[in-house]
Amino acid sequence: MIRAGLVGLGKMGISHCAILNAHPNVELVAVCDSAQYVLGVLNKYTGVRTYGDFRRMIDEVALDCVVVATPSRTHADVVQYALERDLDVFCEKPFVLDPLDGERLVELARGRGRVTQVGYHYRFVGAFREARRLLEAGALGRVHHLRAEAYGPVVLRPRGSTWRSARAEGGGCLYDYASHAIDLVNFLVGPPIAVSGATLAKVFSRDVEDEVYATLRFGDGSSGQLAANWSDESYRRMTTRVSVWGTNGRINVDRQECQISLRERVDGLPDLGPGWTVRYTTELTAPVGYYLRGEEYSAQIDHFVQAVAQRRTEHPYSFACALETDRVVQMILRDAESARAAPAAPPAGRPARRRGLLDSIRRVLSH
Amino acid sequence: MDRVLFGDNQFFGINHMSDEKARAQAMRFQDTRAILEVLEAAYEEGVRVFMCTTHERVADVCDHFRSNAARFPGFEFYPCMPYAHKYADAVTEHGVLEALRQFLPADGALGALMRGGLSAAKKDIDGIARLLIDAEMKMFAGLRTPVIFLQNVVSDLLLGLGFKDAFRVFADHVRLKYDAEPGFITMNLPLMVETLREVGLENPIICSNINRIGFRMCGGIAAYEALLRENRFRAIAMSVFASGAIPPRDAIEYVCGLPGVQSIVFGASSRANIRETRRLIRACWGDAAVPAVVGSSRQAGAGPA
Numbered sequence: 001m002i003r004a005g006l007v008g009l010g011k012m013g014i015s016h017c018a019i020l021n022a023h024p025n026v027e028l029v030a031v032c033d034s035a036q037y038v039l040g041v042l043n044k045y046t047g048v049r050t051y052g053d054f055r056r057m058i059d060e061v062a063l064d065c066v067v068v069a070t071p072s073r074t075h076a077d078v079v080q081y082a083l084e085r086d087l088d089v090f091c092e093k094p095f096v097l098d099p100l101d102g103e104r105l106v107e108l109a110r111g112r113g114r115v116t117q118v119g120y121h122y123r124f125v126g127a128f129r130e131a132r133r134l135l136e137a138g139a140l141g142r143v144h145h146l147r148a149e150a151y152g153p154v155v156l157r158p159r160g161s162t163w164r165s166a167r168a169e170g171g172g173c174l175y176d177y178a179s180h181a182i183d184l185v186n187f188l189v190g191p192p193i194a195v196s197g198a199t200l201a202k203v204f205s206r207d208v209e210d211e212v213y214a215t216l217r218f219g220d221g222s223s224g225q226l227a228a229n230w231s232d233e234s235y236r237r238m239t240t241r242v243s244v245w246g247t248n249g250r251i252n253v254d255r256q257e258c259q260i261s262l263r264e265r266v267d268g269l270p271d272l273g274p275g276w277t278v279r280y281t282t283e284l285t286a287p288v289g290y291y292l293r294g295e296e297y298s299a300q301i302d303h304f305v306q307a308v309a310q311r312r313t314e315h316p317y318s319f320a321c322a323l324e325t326d327r328v329v330q331m332i333l334r335d336a337e338s339a340r341a342a343p344a345a346p347p348a349g350r351p352a353r354r355r356g357l358l359d360s361i362r363r364v365l366s367h
Numbered sequence: 368m369d370r371v372l373f374g375d376n377q378f379f380g381i382n383h384m385s386d387e388k389a390r391a392q393a394m395r396f397q398d399t400r401a402i403l404e405v406l407e408a409a410y411e412e413g414v415r416v417f418m419c420t421t422h423e424r425v426a427d428v429c430d431h432f433r434s435n436a437a438r439f440p441g442f443e444f445y446p447c448m449p450y451a452h453k454y455a456d457a458v459t460e461h462g463v464l465e466a467l468r469q470f471l472p473a474d475g476a477l478g479a480l481m482r483g484g485l486s487a488a489k490k491d492i493d494g495i496a497r498l499l500i501d502a503e504m505k506m507f508a509g510l511r512t513p514v515i516f517l518q519n520v521v522s523d524l525l526l527g528l529g530f531k532d533a534f535r536v537f538a539d540h541v542r543l544k545y546d547a548e549p550g551f552i553t554m555n556l557p558l559m560v561e562t563l564r565e566v567g568l569e570n571p572i573i574c575s576n577i578n579r580i581g582f583r584m585c586g587g588i589a590a591y592e593a594l595l596r597e598n599r600f601r602a603i604a605m606s607v608f609a610s611g612a613i614p615p616r617d618a619i620e621y622v623c624g625l626p627g628v629q630s631i632v633f634g635a636s637s638r639a640n641i642r643e644t645r646r647l648i649r650a651c652w653g654d655a656a657v658p659a660v661v662g663s664s665r666q667a668g669a670g671p672a
Contacts, residue, residue, distance in 0.1 A: 045530040045532065236452070256384055283612065
């Protein structure tokens with residue numbers, strides 16, 4: 001039995017609370033949040049120990065691991081405190097806001113032999129796992145372009161008062177939505193080495209961006225485009241989609257299905273013929289012991305629990321992998337800032353084209 | 368309880384297999400008249416129950432059936448609450464308390480909760496639950512709602528959290544205030560059966576995925592079949608076609624062949640599919656369970672979606 005503590009009882013925290021509690025190998029022994037009323041309700045119905053201060057919870061309760069689901073800005077502090085007390089840590093996405101914190105925490109965890117994981121749950125969706133399997137098997141030949149998209153209805157009017165609407169707290173479409181699409185890019189083809197043309201734009205929000213667009217460059221010369229918009233009411237819920245083009249065909253993948261179009265058969269993939277093959281979630285989804293909102297949420301916690309039990313510190317969902325996503329997020333932020341800092345019109349007497357070229361060179365060199 | 372129930376996923380852009388299909392359906396049914404046309408066709412084909420979420424657009428459907436009650440004798444609604452997206456979106460945008468404030472009719476209970484912190488939470492949470500149920504039930508005023516369901520997002524969350532008493536609170540309130548049977552939708556049938564037994568709810572109505580390929584049947588298809596054989600709850604099978612992954616005849620024959628399945632809920636977008644699905648069920652369960660429709664002369668077309 002693994003003894004778990006949970007910090008943060010927002011939407012994801014409550015969901016983790018149920019999933020942990022239902023897991024046969026986990027004993028959820030304590031929860032922590034700043035909202036007394038939520039703690040009161042949980043304590044009344046479940047008898048779980050409740051805390052208002054995560055340090056006290058970690059100090060007073062004998063735990064094997066903690067699940068961190070606090071607002072993003074606070075992740076680094078909570079994670080560090082837990083790692084320093086030799087606890088294994090599952091942290092909600094995005095991992096941390098500053099990659100320097102991330103590097104420090106990855107090293108800290110490594111030094112102490114801790115099991116870590118970040119809640120990029122799309123990595124546990126059957127269709128995306130199938131796409132990764134096919135790409136690893138070389139189904140598409142040489143990949144030359146991809147498009148990663150995330151759309152949904154989060155901010156639909158000019159209001160909002162939670163941490164998600166504050167940039168310093170880790171709010172905004174980039175951290176909340178685009179990070180999922182970026183993480184899927186990393187999961188499917190590996191992280192890009194450079195970002196250009198980053199656009200962070202407001203649609204309704206006052207303090208944060210509602211849409212994110214950027215061009216991604218990969219080490220092998222291939223390119224990608226990222227598009228995220230959380231102010232799109234035409235979607236019933238968050239929808240994340242990746243399209244990948246290669247010399248032997250194309251894959252379109254979302255939560256529900258994986259569509260594959262191949263020019264020619266590929267060795268090692270005898271079940272894929274030329275033309276279209278469509279695989280649906282109904283055949284790609286592995287069963288879970290407890291279901292809430294999607295198999296992937298339970299599957300990721302189950303993976304963490306097994307990794308803790310088996311002391312598996314290296315796996316494709318670790319802090320180190322999430323840090324790669326944080327780094328791309330930072331590249332996008334820097335590129336967008338440098339674009340904003342550049343003057344809109346060229347100073348008098350200088351030809352516009354030359355200035356633009358210099359800027360581009362400088363930007364490329366800075367990556 | 369009717370043996371053949373009509374569901375509403377297809378009307379609100381929900382398809383477990385394809386986002387493209389879901390969007391095509393959302394386009395087709397964006398005008399409530401398109402929903403009403405299918406519901407009227409379902410009625411003519413012998414369907415008497417619309418099992419629907421408390422989606423805000425269902426309020427328009429309710430208005431139609433209220434205003435035209437004489438045209439649809441015997442028609443019943445089985446409300447499934449809450450339509451969770453509106454709560455989840457509100458919690459994401461505003462936090463738990465502000466979201467509650469938006470959905471509660473009066474903020475007396477909520478005010479006490481905020482001021483009193485922990486102790487008030489213990490006292491008032493049942494009251495808040497009742498107020499939320501009443502808010503969800505408003506749109507069905509004057510309509511027949513003999514069974515009222517707790518949606519799976521909430522019931523499965525409660526199961527996971529171990530809020531066992533909440534099922535009793537829900538059951539007591541819908542019995543007392545609405546003279547209705549409580550029903551529970553779940554993706555975790557074995558856990559639900561065990562939990563409801565623990566809180567003393569006898570022979571409950573439980574709606575869960577039951578399909579030949581075991582899609583979203585948590586705990587495993589064997590455990591589901593064993594529970595159905597015990598026959599200690601009234602089972603409604605949903606997702607019998609697994610969003611189209613199973614051919615219609617195979618799907619229906621499997622579910623109808625299981626002991627203990629009381630009803631099947633299915634969604635369809637056309638008269639032909641409704642007729643065909645009902646015909647397949649009747650072929651398995653017989654005329655007594657699924658009466659023949661008198662006076663319907665239009666021809667059925669393709670199989671179920």
